[in-house]
Amino acid sequence: MPLNRTTVAALGAGALALAAAACAQTGDAAQSLRDRVAGPVGPAPDTTANITAADLGARIAIVSDDRFEGRAPSSDGGMLASQWIAEEMARIGLEPAGDDGTYFQAVPLVESSLDVENSSLTLSSNGEALDLENGADYVYWTKRTEGEVSFEDSELVFVGYGIVAPEYGWNDYEGVDVRGRTVVMLVNDPGFESGDPDLFNGHAMTYYGRWTYKFEEAARQGATGAIIIHEDAPASYPWQVVQFSWSGAQFDLEREDGGASRTAMEGWVTRAVGRRLFEEAGLDFGEMRRAAREPGFRPVVMEGLTASGVLQTNVSHLESRNVLGVLPGAERPDEHVLYTAHWDHLGMRDVPEGEDAIFNGAVDNATGVSTILEIAEAFAGGERPERSVLFAAVTAEESGLLGSAYFAAHPTVPLNTIVAGMNIDGQLPVGRTRDVVVIGYGASELEDILEEEAAAQDRVIRPDPEPEAGYFYRSDHVELAKVGVPMLYADGGQDHRELGVEYGERVAAEYRANAYHKPADEYSEDWDLSGMEEDATLLFNIGMRIADTDIWPNWYETNEFRAIRDASMAGE
Numbered sequence: 001m002p003l004n005r006t007t008v009a010a011l012g013a014g015a016l017a018l019a020a021a022a023c024a025q026t027g028d029a030a031q032s033l034r035d036r037v038a039g040p041v042g043p044a045p046d047t048t049a050n051i052t053a054a055d056l057g058a059r060i061a062i063v064s065d066d067r068f069e070g071r072a073p074s075s076d077g078g079m080l081a082s083q084w085i086a087e088e089m090a091r092i093g094l095e096p097a098g099d100d101g102t103y104f105q106a107v108p109l110v111e112s113s114l115d116v117e118n119s120s121l122t123l124s125s126n127g128e129a130l131d132l133e134n135g136a137d138y139v140y141w142t143k144r145t146e147g148e149v150s151f152e153d154s155e156l157v158f159v160g161y162g163i164v165a166p167e168y169g170w171n172d173y174e175g176v177d178v179r180g181r182t183v184v185m186l187v188n189d190p191g192f193e194s195g196d197p198d199l200f201n202g203h204a205m206t207y208y209g210r211w212t213y214k215f216e217e218a219a220r221q222g223a224t225g226a227i228i229i230h231e232d233a234p235a236s237y238p239w240q241v242v243q244f245s246w247s248g249a250q251f252d253l254e255r256e257d258g259g260a261s262r263t264a265m266e267g268w269v270t271r272a273v274g275r276r277l278f279e280e281a282g283l284d285f286g287e288m289r290r291a292a293r294e295p296g297f298r299p300v301v302m303e304g305l306t307a308s309g310v311l312q313t314n315v316s317h318l319e320s321r322n323v324l325g326v327l328p329g330a331e332r333p334d335e336h337v338l339y340t341a342h343w344d345h346l347g348m349r350d351v352p353e354g355e356d357a358i359f360n361g362a363v364d365n366a367t368g369v370s371t372i373l374e375i376a377e378a379f380a381g382g383e384r385p386e387r388s389v390l391f392a393a394v395t396a397e398e399s400g401l402l403g404s405a406y407f408a409a410h411p412t413v414p415l416n417t418i419v420a421g422m423n424i425d426g427q428l429p430v431g432r433t434r435d436v437v438v439i440g441y442g443a444s445e446l447e448d449i450l451e452e453e454a455a456a457q458d459r460v461i462r463p464d465p466e467p468e469a470g471y472f473y474r475s476d477h478v479e480l481a482k483v484g485v486p487m488l489y490a491d492g493g494q495d496h497r498e499l500g501v502e503y504g505e506r507v508a509a510e511y512r513a514n515a516y517h518k519p520a521d522e523y524s525e526d527w528d529l530s531g532m533e534e535d536a537t538l539l540f541n542i543g544m545r546i547a548d549t550d551i552w553p554n555w556y557e558t559n560e561f562r563a564i565r566d567a568s569m570a571g572e
Contacts, residue, residue, distance in 0.1 A: 047092075049381020051374050051536045053529035059088075059370035063343070064362035064523045071361060072347025073251055073320035073396040073403075074109060085323045085343055085393050088373055093380035094325030097390060097412055105322040107395055107406045108254035114141050115312040121267065123156075125280040126304040132273060138227075139246040140267030142311045144259040149311045151264050154182040154224045156277070156305040160292035161186050162214040162226075168200060169295070173221050176299040182225030182265070182307040183218050184277065187211070188234035190293035192468050199293070204467030209234075210474070212400055215266045225265040225307050229274030236469030241517045242268050244359075248349050251399035253406060254317065265309050281305050320344070320395040322403050324412060327379050329388040329547065336390045336413055337547045338421035338485070339375060339539070340404065340476050341368030342397030346517060356519035363511060363521050367532065368424035369393050375540045385547035387419065397425075397476055398517075404476035408483045416568045420446055420486045420546055420553045422539050423477035427492055428511055429527035430504050432534055435493030436461045440472030443481075443561075445553040446488040446542070453541045457534060465494065465505075484565035486553050488542070492535045 047055040062084065069077030086103035090096075098105040121140045123130045132138055142149045160172040162185035170190070189209035191200035200206050207213055211228055218226035232238050246268065252259065269277070278285040281302035291297055323343065329335065345361025360366075376391050390413065394403030411418075436454050438447055441463035451461050464471060472478060477487035494504025515521040546553065552569075555562040 047374075047377060049378055051378050051533055051540060053533040055374055055377075056367075056370050056529050056532050056536065057523075057525070057527065059373055060362060060366045061523050061525075063366035063369050064360040064521075066358055066360065070347040070359040071343060071345045072249065073107075073344045073399065074111060074318040075347050078320065078344060078347065078395075082321055082323050082343055082393070082395070085369060085373070086325075089323065089325035089376065089391065092373065092377040094327055094376055094391060097324035097326035098322070099412075103323055103325055105324055105407065105410070105412060107320045107322055107403050109251045109318045109320050109396060109402065110145055110254055110259070111249050111251055111316040111318050112141065112143070112145060113249045113314045115314055118312040119310055121265065121307065121309045121311075123277070124153075124306050124308065130276070130280070135243055135247065136270075137273045138267055138269045139243060140265055140309070140311070141246060141250055142259070142265055142313060143252055143262035144264065145313070145315045146258060146260075147313060147315060149264045149313070150309065151224050152308045153306045154180060154308065156227075156281070156302040156307060157181050157183050158278075158283075158288060158292075158300045158302055159183045159185055160297045160299070161189050161208070162217055162228075163189060163208045164217055164221075165200075165208050172292075172297060172299065173217075174298060176301075177222075178218070178299075179222035180224050182227060183221070183223045184227050184229065184274070184302065185214050185218075186234070186289060186292055187228055187231055188468065188470070192234050192293075193289075194293045201467075205470030205473070207470075207473050209470050215263065218266075219262045223263050225309070226263045226267070227307075228268050229271060230268050231271045234468065236466060237512060237516060239270055244346065244349065244517050245398070248347070251320075251396050251402060253402050265307070265311060277302065277305060320403065322395055322407055323393040325376065325391045327376065327384070327389045329386050330384040331386040333388045334413075334417055335387040336418045337387055337543050338390045338392065338418050338480070339372045339424070339543065340392045340394060340421060340480070341365055341372045341424045342395065342403065342476055343369050343393045344395050344398055344403070345521075346398055351519075359517070359519055360522045362523040363428060364426045364516065365397070365424075366523065367427040371424045371427065371532065371536045371539070374536050375543065378540050379544070379547075385544060386549070387547040389543060389547055390418070394476055401476055401479050404479035408479045415483055415485055416571070418480075418485045419551075420488070421477065421480055422446075422488045422490070422543065423475055423480075424539070425475040425489070427532050427535065428507055429529060429532065430492055430494065430496060430507050431499075431528040431531045432497045433493035433504060433531055434459055434495040434497055436535070436538065437464055437491045437493050438462070439464045439475075439489040439491060442556065443472075443559050444486045444488065444555045446486055449542055449545060449553065450488060450490055450538075453538055453545065456541075457538060459493070459538075461490070462493070481561050482564070484561055484568040486555055486561075486565065490535075490539070492531050
């Protein structure tokens, strides 16, 4: 959507001069981007050090504007969006915290685009190709970057949920050699539909339920191909999300082996196609699903079914960037409180003429970027806290949390100097609520602080109402958690102060069905941002409380990340 007249009027030569001085490291490349995208680039208009709905709305409108073309990680629009964020950090008074005294941390990426016209995936039953349509029935790609990958007559094997979890006594690959074969897997993990709270994590998804893990484990097992059967409920999103997310350019971090350690093909099929595959193999889909969630499940060869493929991929070696700014602490500048949000989205897609091709990502995640900038401006406009406050707008979250993974592997400050962090992703314009939802509830002592600060707003905290969706493993905080940093992922609640829980649930359901990872995720001036204002204030208060004291929150004793943090703090 176009910027309003007030915004454009505020972006004058003075703002651009400030941006050029603060971000001179971009040089000719940044100017080239400006020349190719209509209109000036500069800070949001008339924001103040007070956290307000008006400020949040102004920034969300800009970050999700059409001129940034959906903010794909290495696109002109995406790089220009990251430039704007750096300019905004400079304007509100943050110091550069990236590489070589800049606001940027370079993130090396590989962009792979499947040449659909010259590629094919064929699923066959007893030598006869099944009549399936790419996109409507399946999606596929390869993480290998040699240009062309091919395989022929790879036997299909059903491996249940595709999980090897020694701590649960679980091995879906036991007794079968899948080298040269294509594995077929269910989404989520065995606890989801079992009704057994002691099986994995009951209805709540574990990391083993994430598609990222499943493809990685298939590769470790030596499989040629890996296919996940999509189902709306255990995945927590409809097929269209898979279809849009895995069409067009795909990104990965630059890997030394060029992706050779990955399977030759990764893909998804719809539930209907999955059911058909079982029928063709003489198997009952329902019975196999039930068997897969029982301890002692063993893989099943899908007799007569094979996969063949030719994957021609156009590969580019690119860079994206995380945007990092810091407010140095007044007394202990070497200790840091961290705020994260991802700036990228899905970019643009080929669509029929007349349809919207831009995936603006207003909720996902212009809201998060705008919130950390609003919090940063509040910190910069007040009395300097004792500890430093570090703000990271990271890239390539939509491609597999790549920017945060790179930051975790190449931190710009020692990990054991990050006292704690908060991640903000996909805030819905529900309005003011009585509750605050904690994604991954029961993880760390940060929740104790959250509970106290929420009570000061006459609010309560509650667990994620959809733990089966695995949201804790689907945003950037988890990459920091995996290296030990205590992270909080608290989201706006659903119990609207006037309209109740049903209203909040309806807003969330409508967003998932109609806008999530779709062109319809656009900003509207009709949004009620009062709840986001309250949430931003809450997260600011938590950060200030940590930054202005000497406390070191940790993971709870039973948490899976506690031992990693303890080792990190001990210098091990």
